Amino acid sequence: MVVKVYGPVYSAATRRVLACLIEKGVDFEIKPINIISGEQHSPDYLKLQPFGFVPVIQDGDLTLFESRAILRYYAEKYASQGAELLGKNLEERAIVEQWLEVEGHNYNLPCYTLVVQILYHPKLGLALDHKAIEEAEEKLGKVLDIYEERLSKSKYLAGDFYSLADLSHLSFTNYLVNNAGKDYMIKNRKHVNAWWEDISNRPAWKKVLELGTDGLF
Amino acid sequence: MVVKVYGPVYSAATRRVLACLIEKGVDFEIKPINIISGEQHSPDYLKLQPFGFVPVIQDGDLTLFESRAILRYYAEKYASQGAELLGKNLEERAIVEQWLEVEGHNYNLPCYTLVVQILYHPKLGLALDHKAIEEAEEKLGKVLDIYEERLSKSKYLAGDFYSLADLSHLSFTNYLVNNAGKDYMIKNRKHVNAWWEDISNRPAWKKVLELGTDGLF
Missing domain, CATH: 3.40.30.10 (Glutaredoxin)
Incomplete structure (x- = not known):
């Protein structure tokens, strides 16, 4: 099917x-x-x-x-x-779900604001809201500081295994790093950067990027 | 334990x-x-x-x-x-997850704004942001219109069974209806109101309410 x-x-x-x-x-x-x-x-x-x-x-x-x-x-x-993306048991899945929720509620929104403002607004002829960009960057920075601490203790967000919690971060982080000029937010944080290098080099993600952007970027 | x-x-x-x-x-x-x-x-x-x-x-x-x-x-x-709260099979669980995500991303935020503005701000001596209240009410109204359509076809959000998708709506909807003076948003929508009457009368939810509010409301 x-x-x-x-x-x-x-x-x-x-x-x-x-x-x-x-x-x-x-x-x-x-x-x-x-x-x-x-x-x-x-x-x-x-x-x-x-x-x-x-x-x-x-x-x-x-x-x-x-x-x-x-x-x-x-x-x-x-x-x-x-790849096993939900862990091996209920407790591992619970921690995957925890970080997947963190991505959805804490990481996604400031990333969305930065990407939409910096990438889409110019293409749509809309003005940039510099205050919104600044606030989103500050908010995202605080989230990434917590990620840095977390990723100093485990290789991936939910533990030492790749999971949906990591995968769910790929799309916006890719735009942030490769298109929106905010790569320093990842690269200046040692453990976050090592994590990003790892997950963004997975063959599955590279295949997604090969599908292109419909000529948008 | x-x-x-x-x-x-x-x-x-x-x-x-x-x-x-x-x-x-x-x-x-x-x-x-x-x-x-x-x-x-x-x-x-x-x-x-x-x-x-x-x-x-x-x-x-x-x-x-x-x-x-x-x-x-x-x-x-x-x-x-x-109560079985995730459905009986993977497909039912998928629909539960869909509506649980809708609650988390579409319903929760305008409800949060209304409840925090209307209930907490006066208690904390903060001014009301009437524009934010108006925008949140408009946004929530649109979400509830979609719920009305959905609940005209199934008794609960994920189907004809109570699930986490419904349960997750209880807390903020309770404050909206019983404390924030926004009961008409639920009561003026026939199917949403029937759903609310059903889920808010579950014994488990009544026990939560019996735990009180630490004298806050």
Whole structure:
């Protein structure tokens, strides 16, 4: 069964899902959604995702949205196929879930602000909100200081094993480091940098990047 | 093994965890944290939760934070004890996870703004930000319109079974309806109101409310 993934290949949330599918060796087909022209608000798309966000997947009878819910589904469905992304037992999974929530609630928002402001606003002809950029950088810096401490004690966020908690950080951190000129936020933190070098060199993530950005960057 | 729950009994995130523990019949002991005086930023607390948020649980050797990660852990650990909160199979769990993510990303933030502005600001002697209140209400209204449509098709968010997706909404919706004067947002939507009447009358939730609010409201 080929999984249909609706979303632009450059969206951070879509890339998060693709990284997981590739880690698990699940075949997929991308159904591009043009979020610049507003296709995510079209009646057809809203039938799949009533909030108008990307991505959505269709897998046989299952239609599923919210990228981290999709990650969990495939990580559990194919637990023994490809990289193990949820740990080996309930307690390890609990710690994976903890850091996946931290990514979703503490890391994602300031990253989103920085990437949208610095990368998208100029392309859309919108002014930069320098105060928002400054506040987001300060907030993200505090989160990264905690990551630095955590990653001085374990190789990955949830322990000494790669998991969804790490994978979920790839998309926005990639834009932050490689496109938004904020690489120093990662590189100036020794353990965060070693972690980033490790996770961003995984073959599955490199395959996501090979899918390109629809010419956007 | 008695689970230690660090947090004030009135915090929405702490109550979310307590509702789950009570549904599952898990014994717990509350270790109050005074977030008004800033105890969540004390060195001892930061050792348990480096971001300075409540709650944290300790269960034998396991220390775990992020309320929704704690929910998942206990719902899975005690899957066959008390109410089944993650569905009966992987596909049902996927839909539970989808709506739990919707709660965390779309519902929680405007609710948080309304509750903090309307309930906490006057108690802390802070001015109300009427623009923020108005924007949060508009945003939450749009989310509730989608819930209304969803709940016209299934009794609960993830299907015809109560789950973590519903449970996770209890804390903030309770403050919204019973303390912040925003009950019309729920009551004016027929299916949302029926859902609220159902979930807020569960014995486990009533037991959470019986723990009181430390005299805060």
